[in-house]
Amino acid sequence: MGAVKTKRMPRAVREQQMLDAAVRTFGQRGYMAASMDEIAELAGVSKPLVYLYLNSKEDLFTACIRREAAALAEAVRTGVRRELPADRQLWDGLQAFFAHTAAHPDGWSVLHIQARTHGERFASVVAAMREEIVAFVTQLIAVAAREAHRDPDLAEGEVAGLAEALVGAAESLAAWANATPGVTAHQAAATLMNFAWAGLGNLMEARPWTPPLPDPPGTAPTHPRAR
Amino acid sequence: MGAVKTKRMPRAVREQQMLDAAVRTFGQRGYMAASMDEIAELAGVSKPLVYLYLNSKEDLFTACIRREAAALAEAVRTGVRRELPADRQLWDGLQAFFAHTAAHPDGWSVLHIQARTHGERFASVVAAMREEIVAFVTQLIAVAAREAHRDPDLAEGEVAGLAEALVGAAESLAAWANATPGVTAHQAAATLMNFAWAGLGNLMEARPWTPPLPDPPGTAPTHPRAR
Amino acid sequence: MGAVKTKRMPRAVREQQMLDAAVRTFGQRGYMAASMDEIAELAGVSKPLVYLYLNSKEDLFTACIRREAAALAEAVRTGVRRELPADRQLWDGLQAFFAHTAAHPDGWSVLHIQARTHGERFASVVAAMREEIVAFVTQLIAVAAREAHRDPDLAEGEVAGLAEALVGAAESLAAWANATPGVTAHQAAATLMNFAWAGLGNLMEARPWTPPLPDPPGTAPTHPRAR
Amino acid sequence: MGAVKTKRMPRAVREQQMLDAAVRTFGQRGYMAASMDEIAELAGVSKPLVYLYLNSKEDLFTACIRREAAALAEAVRTGVRRELPADRQLWDGLQAFFAHTAAHPDGWSVLHIQARTHGERFASVVAAMREEIVAFVTQLIAVAAREAHRDPDLAEGEVAGLAEALVGAAESLAAWANATPGVTAHQAAATLMNFAWAGLGNLMEARPWTPPLPDPPGTAPTHPRAR
DNA sequence: CATGAATGAGTTTTCATTCAT
DNA sequence: CATGAATGAAAACTCATTCAT
Numbered sequence: 001m002g003a004v005k006t007k008r009m010p011r012a013v014r015e016q017q018m019l020d021a022a023v024r025t026f027g028q029r030g031y032m033a034a035s036m037d038e039i040a041e042l043a044g045v046s047k048p049l050v051y052l053y054l055n056s057k058e059d060l061f062t063a064c065i066r067r068e069a070a071a072l073a074e075a076v077r078t079g080v081r082r083e084l085p086a087d088r089q090l091w092d093g094l095q096a097f098f099a100h101t102a103a104h105p106d107g108w109s110v111l112h113i114q115a116r117t118h119g120e121r122f123a124s125v126v127a128a129m130r131e132e133i134v135a136f137v138t139q140l141i142a143v144a145a146r147e148a149h150r151d152p153d154l155a156e157g158e159v160a161g162l163a164e165a166l167v168g169a170a171e172s173l174a175a176w177a178n179a180t181p182g183v184t185a186h187q188a189a190a191t192l193m194n195f196a197w198a199g200l201g202n203l204m205e206a207r208p209w210t211p212p213l214p215d216p217p218g219t220a221p222t223h224p225r226a227r
Numbered sequence: 228m229g230a231v232k233t234k235r236m237p238r239a240v241r242e243q244q245m246l247d248a249a250v251r252t253f254g255q256r257g258y259m260a261a262s263m264d265e266i267a268e269l270a271g272v273s274k275p276l277v278y279l280y281l282n283s284k285e286d287l288f289t290a291c292i293r294r295e296a297a298a299l300a301e302a303v304r305t306g307v308r309r310e311l312p313a314d315r316q317l318w319d320g321l322q323a324f325f326a327h328t329a330a331h332p333d334g335w336s337v338l339h340i341q342a343r344t345h346g347e348r349f350a351s352v353v354a355a356m357r358e359e360i361v362a363f364v365t366q367l368i369a370v371a372a373r374e375a376h377r378d379p380d381l382a383e384g385e386v387a388g389l390a391e392a393l394v395g396a397a398e399s400l401a402a403w404a405n406a407t408p409g410v411t412a413h414q415a416a417a418t419l420m421n422f423a424w425a426g427l428g429n430l431m432e433a434r435p436w437t438p439p440l441p442d443p444p445g446t447a448p449t450h451p452r453a454r
Numbered sequence: 455m456g457a458v459k460t461k462r463m464p465r466a467v468r469e470q471q472m473l474d475a476a477v478r479t480f481g482q483r484g485y486m487a488a489s490m491d492e493i494a495e496l497a498g499v500s501k502p503l504v505y506l507y508l509n510s511k512e513d514l515f516t517a518c519i520r521r522e523a524a525a526l527a528e529a530v531r532t533g534v535r536r537e538l539p540a541d542r543q544l545w546d547g548l549q550a551f552f553a554h555t556a557a558h559p560d561g562w563s564v565l566h567i568q569a570r571t572h573g574e575r576f577a578s579v580v581a582a583m584r585e586e587i588v589a590f591v592t593q594l595i596a597v598a599a600r601e602a603h604r605d606p607d608l609a610e611g612e613v614a615g616l617a618e619a620l621v622g623a624a625e626s627l628a629a630w631a632n633a634t635p636g637v638t639a640h641q642a643a644a645t646l647m648n649f650a651w652a653g654l655g656n657l658m659e660a661r662p663w664t665p666p667l668p669d670p671p672g673t674a675p676t677h678p679r680a681r
Numbered sequence: 682m683g684a685v686k687t688k689r690m691p692r693a694v695r696e697q698q699m700l701d702a703a704v705r706t707f708g709q710r711g712y713m714a715a716s717m718d719e720i721a722e723l724a725g726v727s728k729p730l731v732y733l734y735l736n737s738k739e740d741l742f743t744a745c746i747r748r749e750a751a752a753l754a755e756a757v758r759t760g761v762r763r764e765l766p767a768d769r770q771l772w773d774g775l776q777a778f779f780a781h782t783a784a785h786p787d788g789w790s791v792l793h794i795q796a797r798t799h800g801e802r803f804a805s806v807v808a809a810m811r812e813e814i815v816a817f818v819t820q821l822i823a824v825a826a827r828e829a830h831r832d833p834d835l836a837e838g839e840v841a842g843l844a845e846a847l848v849g850a851a852e853s854l855a856a857w858a859n860a861t862p863g864v865t866a867h868q869a870a871a872t873l874m875n876f877a878w879a880g881l882g883n884l885m886e887a888r889p890w891t892p893p894l895p896d897p898p899g900t901a902p903t904h905p906r907a908r
Numbered sequence: 909c910a911t912g913a914a915t916g917a918g919t920t921t922t923c924a925t926t927c928a929t
Numbered sequence: 930c931a932t933g934a935a936t937g938a939a940a941a942c943t944c945a946t947t948c949a950t
Binding site for chain 2: 030031032033113116117118161162164165166167168169171172173175176191192194195196
């Protein structure tokens with residue numbers, strides 16, 4: 001079931017195999033329950049080699065977190081184009097986020113659950129990435145507020161709280177979507193967008209937020225909630 | 228550091244002390260990293276007594292989850308009066324929720340993180356409590372929609388998704404509020420209420436949802452956002 | 455399942471209940487695996503009472519051995535009348551032995567297996583009883599040899615070896631009879647008597663040893679192997 | 682006191698050392714009382730290595746039983762030559778049996794006492810070997826009966842009972858011989874042979890079974906008790 | 909480079925045994 | 930007398946980690 005046992009691979013490749021195995025094991029078993037034995041076997045290498053390349057369980061875990069955090073941040077960054085309007089950026093970002101977490105559930109588990117529950121040492125790495133995303137969302141909200149030129153004095157702390165809530169909701173939904181069969185990344189993003197942008201008040205008055213046309217213009221728009 | 232070493236307590240009392248110590252340890256260290264040794268010491272008793280009363284680490288953990296889940300559900304239930312309007316109920320419930328999780332951060336960690344990541348056996352206990360809360364919120368949203376008599380055909384599944392998102396956001400915010408110094412339960416509840424009820428769209432047009440006046444009995448129920 | 459919980463029994467009775475429970479538990483679980491908890495519960499008393507009356511697990515076990523050894527020796531002694539001919543005495547003794555071990559399998563297990571495998575301290579108690587039986591058999595053989603006045607110089611050591619072998623065979627057969635459904639004490643005794651007294655050589659020449667008429671003369675003889 | 686502490690041995694060798702230590706410890710202390718710590722120390726290795734190679738106490742014990750049973754069966758098998766007359770085969774087999782059990786008292790204790798008193802899982806392994814020996818003896822008796830062409834209708838079940846008794850007596854004598862200083866394997870075998878073959882009845886008439894002359898090759902098979 | 913061999917330190921769990929009431 | 934409350938000591942088992950080859 002592990003990687004095919006091929007001899008003499010370049011170090012970089014071997015390391016990636018190890019990280020793959022580690023992310024999978026940490027994601028499924030949890031940090032404490034994951035054993036170096038299992039990781040080494042899944043990676044198709046001997047345990048001393050894992051130690052030679054990655055020093056210790058802690059370091060290995062840190063490396064996993066770093067790699068997965070970078071990958072997720074990159075995925076979101078790539079999904080967004082800064083020249084588009086704020087709500088469109090948010091929509092694109094959410095889609096990218098849900099798509100990535102759905103595609104890498106073990107990585108997401110490592111970031112969202114494991115890293116946060118085993119000491120500051122690990123949590124801080126994720127916190128950095130999260131900060132980046134929260135800052136991005138914060139700024140989006142601020143821009144949108146300015147564009148709407150109605151309430152330019154929306155308090156800064158309040159915006160931060162909203163961004164935090166939005167990101168938190170997204171994180172929560174990601175776990176929920178991963179655990180609920182039949183929920184796609186698109187649906188998760190639509191639900192949250194509706195929820196966040198329009199607000200329940202508007203929803204109840206039949207004024208939902210409508211997702212913009214998808215990327216390649218000309219494609220039929222996939223309306224999450226067509227009326 | 229642990230509880231004062233008092234000898235010969237009745238069983239019920241000792242059991243509570245043990246659960247206190249266990250919740251604290253599980254909450255801070257995580258299920259796997261928490262050792263029975265540490266729990267026993269923190270409880271001020273010997274390990275065999277812990278086993279005599281609570282059988283095994285698994286059973287001890289289950290007992291913690293059950294107790295904390297019951298306490299949280301009870302706190303929310305007590306905070307809400309079913310005769311008030313829907314948004315007021317939601318507001319009260321959120322306040323109770325954030326107040327309780329803030330007052331019992333380790334208990335919250337046990338429920339929110341630990342119980343969900345160590346097997347169905349534990350997760351199901353929390354899931355039951357969560358179900359109760361989601362059902363409550365679902366019904367609140369449905370009632371609110373009916374009261375607004377604008378969109379009575381808001382699909383049932385969609386309401387469930389919204390309730391799920393709202394509860395998820397609340398759960399996330401609780402962790403965030405616990406981890407961020409200076410954020411009170413009141414603030415957390417206000418942020419989420421704004422976010423959820425008014426929607427970011429309204430917020431940006433300076434039409435936020437306003438919290439109702441606090442409790443003075445005899446006051447006619449404050450309908451927060453009359454239109 | 456344990457004894458009925460009656461309060462205030464005289465000490466002697468309580469002690470017998472405890473020994474009953476202990477013999478049963480030691481016999482079925484083995485000395486090490488038997489727990490004082492289980493014994494106390496089976497006896498229907500609290501653990502401290504067991505300690506009050508019987509001091510320790512070792513002492514309790516010793517008491518069991520003593521009681522069971524005495525009972526077995528007494529049963530055999532009672533079954534034999536010294537005025538009868540040697541082979542009749544042996545036959546009666548064997549029947550008594552097999553009947554008793556079949557009726558008290560746990561006691562027999564305690565004597566035969568448990569006592570011999572947990573230190574000289576215990577083994578010696580059984581050894582004493584065994585010695586008594588071996589001496590009895592030794593003397594029987596010597597008497598029989600003299601009665602047959604053919605080989606009065608049968609070496610003493612040789613007689614001892616034969617007695618030892620006979621007793622050993624009996625012990626072995628007792629375990630076998632207990633474990634084999636459908637084998638009665640009578641059958642076991644007959645098999646051994648045949649084997650020992652007549653010898654395989656005679657058996658093969660159709661000259662088996664024939665059991666004497668049973669005790670109350672006039673009763674139809676139960677011939678184990680009627681021809 | 683344990684094996685000389687030599688480092689870095691091939692696995693097969695270390696495993697045998699461990700089994701040696703385990704047989705000794707199990708044989709002397711009993712299964713339950715033997716601790717893995719003691720076994721590891723006696724083997725001159727650390728406990729984890731014992732677990733790495735032999736998985737668990739149960740598995741270790743099973744491995745001991747298997748090894749000792751195979752060795753004993755092999756010893757008896759090797760000691761007997763099937764072309765010789767029946768009583769000679771029995772005599773040779775008994776000698777081999779007593780010699781082996783005397784040379785490996787702990788192994789014999791493991792097979793005879795420990796394995797039979799700690800669950801079917803273990804007993805069945807010994808039972809298989811015992812079956813083999815009982816079958817061998819059963820067949821020897823049947824052959825002898827046929828050779829004596831006097832009582833060809835010796836019932837099959839009866840023969841089985843006799844074989845059982847003979848093997849049981851041998852087992853008992855082995856324990857006795859081990860525990861009694863100055864009793865050699867030869868003597869034990871002679872005692873049993875006398876007992877079993879000639880029968881006490883014959884003995885008392887001064888017609889004992891005589892052991893055949895020892896091995897000198899070329900000698901015509903010594904028919905011990907020509908009539 | 910790569911690995912089979914090896915372990916110190918810790919885990920959960922159990923048990924015989926004793927007080928204080 | 931009788932018992933609920935309590936524990937020291939040790940058991941089986943696991944794991945991250947390191948040599949020697």
